[in-house]
Amino acid sequence: MDVEKWNMYALLKHFELLEWELDNVPNLSLETLDLDDCELDGVPPAIAEIEYYAFRDVQAVSFNNNPEMRKADILGKLEDLQAINMWGCGLTAIPNCWTNLHKLQVLGLGNMPELTSFSPLRKLTNVTWLDLGWCGLTSLPVEVTHLTKLAVLALGGNEGIEIDDSICCLWNLQKLALNACGLKHVPPPVFSLIKLTHLHLDDNHLVTLGQEIVQLKELEELSVTGNSNLCFPKLLSQCDSVQRVVIDETINLANVSHSLRNKLTMANGASLKRDNDEK
Structure with a gap:
C-alpha cells in the first residue's frame, strides 16, 4: 500500500495510549501508533507530523506483519521512541539513523530472515528487551x-545458531x-x-x-x-x-x-x- 495515502489524520486514527505487556519491562504505558497488518511497504512519512502538528509524542510504534516493509529510516527522527515492534517485516538492515533513539528500550525485529546488518545496535545501549527470533541467525x-x-533476549527459531x-x-x-x-x-x-x-x-x-x-x-x-x-x-x-x-x-x-x-x-x-x- 502506498504510504503517501497515510496522512497525519489517517495515522491519528491508529494512535492511542497503550499498555505494553512485556517481560521485565513493567508499567510501560506509551502513546503508540499501531499499524499491524496494513500491507505497508514503508513507514508513512506523516508519522513525523504527529509531534509537530498534533502536539503528541510518538513513544512507540508497531508494524507487525507488514512483509513488504523495506523503509523505516524516518523512525530515527522520533527521539522519544521507547518501543519498536516490527515482527514479520522486510527490513534488510537496521537504519543507521536509529542511533538517535537514545530512549529506546524495546526492540522487536523477529521473523526478518533478510535482516543482515545490525550495526546501529552498538549505539542503542538502553535497550533492555530484544527479539531477533526467526531471523536466520547462525551466531549472535x-x-x-x-x-x-x-x-530479555529472544533468539528462538534460528535453526543451527551457535x-x-x-x-x-x-x-x-x-x-x-x-x-x-x-x-x-x-x-x-x-x-x-x-x-x-x-x-x-x-x-x-x-x-x-x-x-x-x-x-x-x-x-x-x-x-x-x-x-x-x-x-x-x-x-x-x-x-x-x-x-x-x-x-x-x-x-x-x-x-x-x-x-x-x-x-x-x-x-x-x-x-x-x-x-x-x-x-
Missing part, C-alpha cells in the same frame, strides 16, 4: 554484545529464549549467565540439560516442551530457586524424583499430580 551478532542492559562466549557480555540477562534452534545440548556459555531467571529451550533435540544447570542459581522457570528424549539431571531437584519446569506429555517421567515432580507443570495446563495418581 557482535553488535548485540554491546547491549549490556539487556534483560552460542559462544560472546553472550557472557550480557551479564544482566534474566530471560533467554533458545526455542526451536535445533540444539542437541545447552550451549555451555548459557551456564555463565548467572542472573537468568527464565530459560526457554522448547522444541529442540535435547537429551540432557547438563549438570551445569545448577550454576544458574537464580533460575526460577525452565521450559523444555518438545524435547521428547530429554532426561533431567539429578541435581536439578536440588536447585531451590527453580519454581516451575514446563513440560509436555512427551517427557519420560520414569526417573524423575518426587521433589522435582512437584515443580513440573504441563504446558497444556493439565494437572500433573492427577495424571501421576491415575498411573
Whole structure:
C-alpha cells in the first residue's frame, strides 16, 4: 500500500495510549501508533507530523506483519521512541539513523530472515528487551554484545545458531529464549549467565540439560516442551530457586524424583499430580 495515502489524520486514527505487556519491562504505558497488518511497504512519512502538528509524542510504534516493509529510516527522527515492534517485516538492515533513539528500550525485529546488518545496535545501549527470533541467525551478532542492559533476549527459531562466549557480555540477562534452534545440548556459555531467571529451550533435540544447570542459581522457570528424549539431571531437584519446569506429555517421567515432580507443570495446563495418581 502506498504510504503517501497515510496522512497525519489517517495515522491519528491508529494512535492511542497503550499498555505494553512485556517481560521485565513493567508499567510501560506509551502513546503508540499501531499499524499491524496494513500491507505497508514503508513507514508513512506523516508519522513525523504527529509531534509537530498534533502536539503528541510518538513513544512507540508497531508494524507487525507488514512483509513488504523495506523503509523505516524516518523512525530515527522520533527521539522519544521507547518501543519498536516490527515482527514479520522486510527490513534488510537496521537504519543507521536509529542511533538517535537514545530512549529506546524495546526492540522487536523477529521473523526478518533478510535482516543482515545490525550495526546501529552498538549505539542503542538502553535497550533492555530484544527479539531477533526467526531471523536466520547462525551466531549472535557482535553488535548485540554491546547491549549490556539487556534483560530479555529472544533468539528462538534460528535453526543451527551457535552460542559462544560472546553472550557472557550480557551479564544482566534474566530471560533467554533458545526455542526451536535445533540444539542437541545447552550451549555451555548459557551456564555463565548467572542472573537468568527464565530459560526457554522448547522444541529442540535435547537429551540432557547438563549438570551445569545448577550454576544458574537464580533460575526460577525452565521450559523444555518438545524435547521428547530429554532426561533431567539429578541435581536439578536440588536447585531451590527453580519454581516451575514446563513440560509436555512427551517427557519420560520414569526417573524423575518426587521433589522435582512437584515443580513440573504441563504446558497444556493439565494437572500433573492427577495424571501421576491415575498411573
